[in-house]
Amino acid sequence: MRKPKPKPFFSRSLMRTNMLLLSLLLVSGMLIAMFPFTYQLTKQLLRDSQTRQSRRLLEQTGQGIEFYLESMLETAEYLAATPETVRYLAGDDSAGAEVRRRLQVIAATRADYYHLVLLSTDGTLLTSRETVRQNPYRDFRREDWYSRAIEAGGEPIFTSSRVENLFFGDYPWVITTVKAIYDDGRLVGMLLIDLNYERIESILQATRQDDNRGYVFIVGSDGRLVYHPQQQLIYSGIKTERLDLAEEGAPDLPVMAGDAMYLSAHSDLSGWTMVSVQNTAALVSIPDAWILIYVLVGLAFFALAAILSWYFANRLTRPLQSLQTSMKRFEQGDLNTLADTNATLEIADLGESFNRMTMRIRDLLAESAATEEQKRQSELLALQAQIRPHFLYNTLESIIWMAEIGENENVVAMTSALSKLLRAQIAGGAEVVRLDEEIAYTNHYLTIQSLRYGERLDYDLVLEPGLEGIGVLRLVLQPLVENAIYHGIRHKTGKGLVRIEARSDGDHLVIEVWDNGVGFKNPDNWRHVNMNPDGGIGLKNVEDRILLFFGQQYRLEIESRTRTADDPETMLTTVVRIRHPKVTP
Incomplete structure (x- = not known):
């Protein structure tokens, strides 16, 4: 009984569906693989866009701060250049009333000026506020800003955020502009303008982004804070800030610290560094x-x-x-x-x-x-x-x-x-064809069968040189190969081998088809089988055609024995031989 052929992995009746499913799986895989790439690309584009925006805001902040400081420097230059100021600091007390009046006029027009103070080298001071009195426990000549102003040689300097301790009982946080004043090359005193953060804070607030996204702070030339939106928390130790990154960051070279991105811009006018801090986690969050x-x-x-x-x-x-x-x-x-x-x-x-x-x-x-x-x-x-x-x-x-x-x-x-x-x-065409044509035809048949049987079938073609043009009956070789496969190889366990040999024997052509199949149990009975089980021609019909064309003396010759368990797999057990005169096709 013929064994049923196993179904292919993909059922034939579902070929269209299987192709559709495979295509959809491929597309789905590509979409799934592309999603992380697209997601990361979008995050990078958002990060680059926000970085560009932060650079613009930082530039606007720097321009606003410098414009503000320039106006304060103009005030300092005006006060330091008046003759009454120089006279007063040089020891002429009669000029003190006029100098105080000018300080009070300027303080009244500028709400961001907390103090305007003139300090003489002998330790006395004159301020725009009459209600305050000098702190007797502080010698301003020992302050850091005093020595820095002298080193600047008359050029104004800007301090970092500090506590003003010149006055008794009043200790505000201020930013100070200090200018040393000279009379004929001799130091006569100092001009101090204390700022109360109001104007600086308004400038930074105008360019400030959402609290969850970023802020701007300022660091002085000495590496200390000038302004920070959470300055009190920092000074109290509740919050920390990476002030060391102020010098490392640049508008074109962001510095990353965790989820924070630092961009900085330096002001040559004040020596300050404006630092923009952005929360990258909030920047690159993609909306739903x-x-x-x-x-x-x-x-x-x-x-x-x-x-x-x-x-x-x-x-x-x-x-x-x-x-x-x-x-x-x-x-x-x-x-x-x-x-x-x-x-x-x-x-x-x-x-x-x-x-x-x-x-x-x-x-x-x-x-x-x-x-x-x-x-x-x-x-x-x-x-x-x-x-x-x-x-x-x-x-x-x-x-x-x-x-x-x-x-x-x-x-x-x-x-x-x-x-x-x-x-x-x-x-x-003709009944007799060239031997090489008949072998080529049989080779096509063997190619198909070897692909069907896979590793179970191998074949070998051995043609003696010079016989290619000898005539042979058309379609006589393929049935012999078919017989070897269906009666010998198919019922054999292990790898099957079919060998086709063509040689010359005097005036005759001899073609032999060998196989290593199971062999004939009774070689004498083959003439009683007219057809192969799958509808092909039997050996008897091939012999009838040879008899009809060449005569009764030419028949098929078969030598075979039944394979035993001890036989090697490569042993050829059966040969079918055709022998007839050499003819011209």
Whole structure:
């Protein structure tokens, strides 16, 4: 009883569905793989955009601070340059009233000026505020800003954030502009302008972003804070700030510290450094609406891929299924059936070959009706060897399941071999052909069978040089190979081997087909089997054709023995031999 052939991994009836599913899985995998890349790209674009915006805001902040400091320097230059100021600091007390009046006028017009103070070198001071009194416990000449102003040689300097301790009982946090005043090259005193942060804070607030995204602070030339929006928390130790990154960061070179990005810009006028701090985690957070757009675009691509996959799957499988249907009708006896050739490449070529074959068969059947019965029977059997609808059906089925599992190279090889096999069969021509043509035809058949059987079948062709042009009966070698496969190799366990040898023996041509199959149990009974189980020609019919053409003295010779368990796998157990005179094709 013939064993059922195992189903391919992809069921033939579901070929279109399987192709669709594979395409959708591929597209889904690509979309899933692209999503992290797109997500990271979007985050990077958001980060770059926010960095550019931070640079612009930092530039605007620097311009605002410098414009403000320039106005304060103008005030300092005006006060330091008046003769009354120099006279007062030089020891002329009569100029003190006029100097105080000017200090009070300026303080009244500038709410951001906390103190305007003139300090003489002898330790006395004059301030715009009459209600304060000098702190007797502090000597301003020992302060850091005092020595720095002297080193500046009359150029104004700006301090970092500090506590003003010149006055008793009043210790505000201020930023101070200090200018040393000279009279004929002699230091006579200092001018101090204390700022109360109001104007600086308003400038920074005007360019400040959302609290969750970033802020700007200022660091002095001495590395200490000038201004910070959370300055009290920093001085109390509740909050810390990376002041060391102020010098490392630059507008074109951000410095990262955890989730914070530091950009800095230096002011040559004041020596201060403006630092922008951005929360990158908040910067690159993608809104839910954007994520929804990504999902919708992905679904749209998925739907488009499904439509295209269905279209191309139909376009590929419909011609194969149509050709298979035509083969089934042909196998059932409908010799007028024609395959649809509206396909491309090998499939269209295969359909055209099948159609030419069916038309040729009808013509040959009509011509053979007038011939002598025995010859007609022999030719008919030869034609049946060409037709082999069951062999064609099995071959097409193998092509389909190999296509389903993606063995594209094997599909092309088997389709090409089948096309050449059919083309050679329907070509017609003389009864005697060249030996190399007959071997080439048989080689196409062996290519198909080796692809069907896989590693279970191997074959070898040995042709003696110089015999290529010798004549041999057309379509006489392939049935012998078919017999070796179906009666010897198919029932054998392990790897099968078919060897074809052609040699010269005097005036005769000898062709031998060897196999290492199971062997004949009774070699004398082979003439009673007229057909192979799958519809091919039996050895008896091949011998009848040889007798008909060359005469009664030429017959098939068979040597065979039954394989035993101790035999090597490579041992050749059966040979079928054809021997006839050398003829010219």
